[in-house]
Amino acid sequence: MSLAAWVAAHGYLSVAGLLLISALGLPLPAGLALILGGAAAHGGTLNLFVLLPLCVIAENIGASVLYTGGRMTGWWLLGRLCRLTIDPEVCIFRSADFFYERGPRVLLVARFIPGLNSMAPPLAGSLNMRPLKFWTLDFCGAMLHVGTWVAVGYFLSHYIKLVTQALAVVGHVALGFVLVALAGYAALWAFIKMRDRRYRNVERVSADEVVERLANPDPSRPIVIADVRSHGYYDPGMQRIKNSIRVEPNRLGAELDALRETLAPECDIYVYCSCVRDATSIRIAHAMETRGTRVRVIEGGLRAWVKSGCPTEPVPAGELRHLPRFE
Secondary structure: OOHHHHHHHHHHHHHHHHHHHHHOOOOOOHHHHHHHHHHHHHOOOOOHHHHHHHHHHHHHHHHHHHHHHHHHHOHHHHHHHOOOOOOHHHHHHHHHHHHHHHOHHHHHOHHHOOOHHHHHHHHHHHOOOOHHHHHHHHHHHHHHHHHHHHHHHHHOHHHHHHHHHHHHHHOOHHHHHHHHHHHHHHHHHHHHHHHHHHOOOOEEEOHHHHHHHHHOOOOOOOEEEEEOOOHHHOOOOOEEEOOOEEOOHHHHHHHHHHHHHHOOOOOEEEEEOOOHHHHHHHHHHHHHHHOOOOEEEEOOHHHHHHHOOOOEEEOOHHHOOOOOOOO
16 A cells, blocks of 8 residues: 555644654654645545644654653764664764754754754753743644645645646656665665764674673783764663773864873783774774774673673763753
8 A cells, every 4th residue: 555545544643743753753654654744635525623732742742752761861862863873873873063153043944954853852951951942842843844834735636636646657656765765774784884884894803702801811911992072972771881081083183192091012902892883992093093093893882881780880980071951
């Protein structure tokens, strides 16, 4: 069944349900559902004055759940939302920088920006935006988003009908999504392969190997373990590998200059993060090696270290970074 037929068959529930799930962070075609809902309203299948408030409420509920999650869990939820991206650290901080630099009003247009649509509500919660202010801006943003796409579907319903009929000749609308998804996956796979080609020479070691080195130290080769996470330094109570040092990945040049002044050249440096595929660790290790510093990546990062039962410690309060608050 095509998406258009599904909307026609299930009515308000199909559009509102898809919007709610999309607002909770899943990559579903919310805009297309609204366009088809608008076209259905023009054809008399749906009532426009029921469709509009129902869709706005659905988007508000989803955004409110993410906002509450961000307010209660801080950067943990953001890390989860970014976990499957190529570089979760970059995902989090680019979104945070974009959000904070432009202020709370970014909530008005966040739903139109891929990636930011699911990141803005938990970011607002993490930055302690007042609930009333969030709900006001989010409500206005939802009205703008819903109204825009429903209007497109309503006033261009004739052309949308022609497009869906043409697609039905060669297959369901879902076929188009499958092809787009496959093309996107292929492009992502090619990008990852090209990126990994640069990093193929980065040396990786297991957590157990590092622990063994620590248990049998070589005085001529001191060991330094560097934590290159970012979001692990925003939440009080977060853990890190015991006796590891902090290397801020977002200002690597200055950090390397400081390391050269404090560490002996013969030190063996190990880096770790909490990203999928050790993305940040590999990127930082590669950058450090291009500057003449030999670095190894601890495979699996902090998770592998903890899973192996290796010692950790709380991140010192003095090293926690406090973001500005939207209070």
